[in-house]
Amino acid sequence: MFHDFPFYLGLIVIILLLIMVANKAKIAYPVLLVLGGLGISFIPGIPALHIDSELIFLIFLPPLLYEASWAISWKELWKWRRIITSFAFLVVFFTAISVAFVANYFIPGFSLALGFLLGGIVSPPDAVSAGAILKFVKVPKRFSSILEGESLLNDASSLIIFRFAMIAVATGQFVWHEAALSFVWMVIGGVAIGVAVGYIIMKLHRLLPTDANADIVLDVITPYAIYIAAEEVHSSGVLAVVSGGLLLSTHRLGYLSSSSRLRGINVWESLSFVLNGLVFMFIGLDLPEITAGLEDQGLWTATGYGLLVTLVLIVARFISAYMAVVVTLIMRNFITVADARHPGYKVPMLLGWAGMRGVVSLAAALSIPVQLDDGTQFPERNLILYITFIVILTTLLLQGLTLPLMIQKIKIPDPDFIMPEEELYNKIRRKLNYYALEQMRADYSKEMDEHPVLYQMACKWEDTGQLGDTTAIMADEAKEVYRDILERQRKWLTTKNREQNIDEEIVRKHLLYLDIEEEKLNLL
Template identity: 45%
Template sequence: MIHHNLLLILALFFIMAMLYMLSQRLKISYPIFLVMGGLGISFIPGLPHLNVDPDLVFLIFLPPLLFEAAWYSSWHQLWKWRRPVLSLGFGLVLFTSLAIAYFSVHIIPGFTLALGFLLGGIISPPDAVAATSVLKGMEVPKRGTTILEGESLVNDAASLTVFRFAVTAVLTSQFVIQQAVIDFLVAAVMGVFVGVVIGHILYLILRYWIKASSITTPITLTAPYLMYIVAEQFHWSGVLAVVSGGLFLSFRSSDFLNYHTRLQTQEVWATVGFLLNGFVFILIGLELPVIVHGLEGYALDEAIYYALMISAMVIVIRIILVYISSWVPRLLSKRIRETEKSPGLKLPFIIGWAGMRGVVSLASALAIPLTLDDKLTAFPHRNLILFITFVVILVTLVFQGLTLPLFIRWLKVEEVDEYIPEEEQIEAIRIELGKRAIQYLDTNYAVEMSQYETISRIKEQLMRSVTASESTGNEELKKQALSTVRGLYRKIMLELISLRRDGLREMQHAGKCDDEVLRLMESNLDLEEARLNKK
């Protein structure tokens, strides 16, 4: 049976790659395309069902996906927009869970409040991968993308906490709100503590102990699992442990990553992130027919009605709460009005409409226990909750995902903050680093620049081919001169790269430029250093 499942998984990975390439050609967000592709594949006659162990869903998929999201997040931007990020990340999840709990009890016969909270906790967190994939290449204000990405880092912790307490309430028939709040605060604070402590330990190991660059990337791959498992072992928030640890290691990554390990790590994490995200999205489509066949006690049209009503409720609640989060603090606080520009009416709508559900909702739904504590009684309404979750994911992902670009083009949302375009930031960085490089050459290599024509050209153009053959007429001397100047050229260029990298690090700590721009410039330096070291 193992080799049959392995063959099926490998086949799905291959199909996933083909669907991704097709989505790029059709210019459709790949999560949408993978979900629809998985749904189409599920109707192939004779295709074996892929059974997913609920206990492994969180462990396999969540830690690396959260770590990758935290690694590429901008700490400066998150801190700048911490108020809307936290209000949406925690407040929206709690309000959505509460509203869905009472609404589902009202429309679904036999549904309890605990089951309603369970459903609300599952479908409340939006998916960052789906949103950023749809927004890629679209002209969206920087504030909007930062809030969406930052929200996804904290809303997972809030939703999974609601999920955990709701499952406990269903299993034990007991729920004390005061104790739940205390447990949530303890789990959140201690989860962050675990992530930061493990992050510091790994940082010290990677910076002062590990000398072989080949081991750095495997350590970063195991880091999220280590943070998650340790936190969960003490019943603290593994999600916040991974997020806090990932943010810390990302911020200090320039201290322990050289050009080779940075390029290697980026490629490996890009591959791992794509495979895990893609597999989950294609799994959404594959599992839907299985869930439909598992509906017991409900007619299909009845279950679809419940699911569509709750989907509409989720969309409306998010839009309303985003507007409340954007405008109520401005009305109540003079300081906010003075320090933050008005978001207008268009940007909150785009942020609200970008609330597509995905990986975390699927993982939570599949992780619902099969039975109660007695191991005999089936978990009540489990298949209906699964079906509603899958429909909410499909509706928000496909309907909102396909219409979001249309709304962005139609509304023509303009940048609301004083933001320097990426091209101008890159140009400013190049000018600043160029000035530093010229000053360094004048101070340390004045004699060499006057002696060798090729070296003198570095001052005018840092990227220039080495041509030392003009400096002498003797063939043997030509070879010696060429070798000498090449070595000197390479030495100077590597020193200049190190100088520019230090400049980027200073800019990062000063928060003068966006972290995304600084990472792009650092990646260019890595490629340049890799080219020089191959010579």
């Protein structure tokens, strides 16, 4: 391993360069990373890469899921909960069933159990790829919220299918009532453990005399602690991490200081950047190991099977996207839905095409054991690995490269559009500053007379609606007054966010600005 250390350092440099090229060309960087890894794998003398699935599940998956759960809006997740859970569970199950029957019919030696196993592996779309694409194109907020919410939950449902299919392949039987009970425990137990461990972590942050560095270290440990705790009791570690992450994200203002929040953002962005880069590069680098085991099937035949499964995935997702519209139009007569209007054909088309596969599928395929418990070879393991690779590569290249063009061509109307984002941001800023001015005059009029800097800040809020200049030297008493005003502004923002239909991204930008203001106070 130490002998290959320079190679891995060079790999990180290559990842950085490829991501720079992808950003410059406005291409989703997972596409270039997979192709880059694929190209490097053919260079003579390159160290053979063996990816341990446990490495991906334990080292990579928890922090990536945790970071994604912090980035998503709980308000948007709850608003679109029906369509998100439908895509994350029902669509994943429908996709797995479709793959199972097609594989059983067209691929020699594939039983239904093996088909379900393959379906569970390739059914979840990848969150990182979709997110990387949406950076370069303008889409309605609801579209990105649905994709982000789906990607948080679909990994859990696919891995549940994968576990049950593994049992069926290994034992040759499938007991439905036991599987149903196990499924309920994996879902409910995963959510409960995630919330419980998240609550304990939140209490530790509050009770321990931590500083920003200690808070960040504890925060990095958190997703691993949640994942391991859930997996130890055989519940869903993925759902546990997502649930714990959503809990902690929602209450971040209550247990983390402004310094911890500001520094934590930088740490998590850098960490997820490196982890995402490595896992997509690993997909391309692992090709020699995957193709080495294809002795029984020819390479072209196996590639054909992979393309067939890819076609099934695309068709199944399109059917699911349009069926979701039909169900919504029917159910709006009986229940209150998030939006009862007909979405037309454009949104389901783009949702159907946004089905790139990624690292979770590869990790699941690699976790298939070489041998069964009785010592016999696991049936069709090498073919499943290769089909998974073809699915990932094809969806990344085909859908990943064409989705931005489709979005630009189709031009989805945004039914939630109120005013331009910058105008909305400035409107909230003015209201926020007027609220601060009222609070300052009501509760700190004496301090305004005693500390000119507070009076100057109030005058600026009143005259221009801009934040006051806090770079001047302030007495400790004036700092405490301003800290209290900042905290009241945070509470005002969070209250408005709950009560009104405000874009949470804009609210978070204001909260970030308030954290920066408080951090500036600490440096004065």
